[in-house]
Amino acid sequence: MFKKIIFLKYGELSTKKDNRNFFIKILNNNIKKVLNNVEINYDLGRMFIIPKENEFNLVLDKLQNIFGIHEIIPAYIDNNMDIENIKQDILKLISEKDFQTFKVEVKRSDKNYPFNSMELRNIFGSFILKNIDNIKVDVKNPELLINIEIRTKEVLFYFESIKGKGGYPVSSLGKGVLMLSGGIDSPVAGYLAIKRGIKIEAIYFESPPHTSERALEKVKSLAQKLALYNNDIKLHIINFTEIQEEIYKKIPHEYLITIMRRMMYRISAILASRINAKVLINGESIGQVASQTLTSMSAINEVIKIPVIRPVACFDKLEIIEIAKKIDTYNISILPYEDCCTIFVPDHPVINPVKQKCEEYEKLINYEDMIYNAIKNKKTVTINSEDEDEFKDLL
Numbered sequence: 001m002f003k004k005i006i007f008l009k010y011g012e013l014s015t016k017k018d019n020r021n022f023f024i025k026i027l028n029n030n031i032k033k034v035l036n037n038v039e040i041n042y043d044l045g046r047m048f049i050i051p052k053e054n055e056f057n058l059v060l061d062k063l064q065n066i067f068g069i070h071e072i073i074p075a076y077i078d079n080n081m082d083i084e085n086i087k088q089d090i091l092k093l094i095s096e097k098d099f100q101t102f103k104v105e106v107k108r109s110d111k112n113y114p115f116n117s118m119e120l121r122n123i124f125g126s127f128i129l130k131n132i133d134n135i136k137v138d139v140k141n142p143e144l145l146i147n148i149e150i151r152t153k154e155v156l157f158y159f160e161s162i163k164g165k166g167g168y169p170v171s172s173l174g175k176g177v178l179m180l181s182g183g184i185d186s187p188v189a190g191y192l193a194i195k196r197g198i199k200i201e202a203i204y205f206e207s208p209p210h211t212s213e214r215a216l217e218k219v220k221s222l223a224q225k226l227a228l229y230n231n232d233i234k235l236h237i238i239n240f241t242e243i244q245e246e247i248y249k250k251i252p253h254e255y256l257i258t259i260m261r262r263m264m265y266r267i268s269a270i271l272a273s274r275i276n277a278k279v280l281i282n283g284e285s286i287g288q289v290a291s292q293t294l295t296s297m298s299a300i301n302e303v304i305k306i307p308v309i310r311p312v313a314c315f316d317k318l319e320i321i322e323i324a325k326k327i328d329t330y331n332i333s334i335l336p337y338e339d340c341c342t343i344f345v346p347d348h349p350v351i352n353p354v355k356q357k358c359e360e361y362e363k364l365i366n367y368e369d370m371i372y373n374a375i376k377n378k379k380t381v382t383i384n385s386e387d388e389d390e391f392k393d394l395l
């Protein structure tokens with residue numbers, strides 16, 4: 001008798017010749033973290049998951065949020081490979097289905113099986129026609145596609161395939177620090193980075209009392225949405241008030257944003273080196289605001305050595321919004337809580353900042369000590385995708 005299983009195809013992972021095993025092991029671990037208590041077996045081509053009967057659909061849903069999976073296939077498996085038994089299995093399985101045309105596909109990886117795939121296709125096809133009335137074969141556009149795979153120790157049956165999320169398993173490419181604000185862009189940037197196998201830890205700069213507790217809660221809610229794909233997520237909260245007030249007091253206002261962002265970059269880079277993250281990730285998009293012209297980005301970027309990945313750099317705002325809606329962050333991002341950048345925003349920020357001027361102005365503040373303090377006083381919380389969502393009531 002067959003039992004219900006789910007098997008997965010890896011997609012892009014299977015192109016990684018020598019490293020394939022490494023990626024698959026990480027995927028296996030990631031799946032185990034998301035699905036408690038399921039049996040998982042795998043080889044280099046497939047992963048087999050055996051959920052409890054009453055959790056089958058829940059498991060199917062959860063697998064659809066895990067990166068590194070190309071196809072998710074609900075299937076039936078039977079260890080009895082006897083041809084007469086296989087025929088009875090087919091009959092049982094398709095008798096529940098409503099169809100008028102069908103096609104049988106057979107794959108035979110066990111080359112010692114007494115019939116080849118062409119013969120098996122004919123045997124099963126004519127058996128079905130003999131046993132079910134009013135149906136016919138349609139090889140081009142069948143209503144029911146019956147896939148049968150003869151493997152060495154078992155036979156598999158399946159009728160549909162669900163598209164997986166693709167990408168690489170989270171963590172397989174190492175760690176990155178996501179600069180996460182309450183805006184629309186940075187959660188999307190985080191999601192896209194996770195998709196490429198980067199495990200993210202987020203950093204958020206707050207400026208109490210200029211920014212409120214609600215603004216922080218908003219960022220936690222966004223982090224929680226990302227936690228769904230990242231397994232869980234660490235959020236590092238940096239108190240930026242002292243630095244921001246000093247900049248505001250002492251530095252010509254057209255350079256406020258440029259200098260402020262140079263400080264954010266410096267702090268993020270120090271955090272990255274402490275947690276062994278290889279890149280920074282942020283939501284900058286070319287030309288979106290004064291601090292995101294190419295000259296601005298270069299004047300800001302020059303203070304650190306670590307590479308900065310900007311996944312939405314070349315996207316239009318509408319394209320970013322489309323992804324934000326898909327990953328369910330948009331409605332949180334548009335809530336009106338103030339961000340530390342928006343409070344201290346000058347009327348005329350410089351569009352083409354000059355690097356020498358940045359350095360000259362930075363001499364007016366004792367930023368190294370302030371950065372040291374900000375990092376020393378950082379708070380870190382770990383957010384799980386299943387934690388209570390505190391923002392639900394506001395949406």
Ligand code: ATP
Nearest residue numbers: 179180181183184185186203204205282283284340
């Ligand atoms: P919006 O979607 O409104 O553009 P934003 O968050 O992208 O919001 P920007 O001022 O464009 O705001 O900032 C560019 C990037 O800098 C952000 O995407 C984010 O990665 C980072 N950033 C800005 N403010 C903060 C902050 N308070 N904490 C952490 N990162 C921030």
Ligand code: MG
Nearest residue numbers: 183185283288
């Ligand atoms: Mg932006």
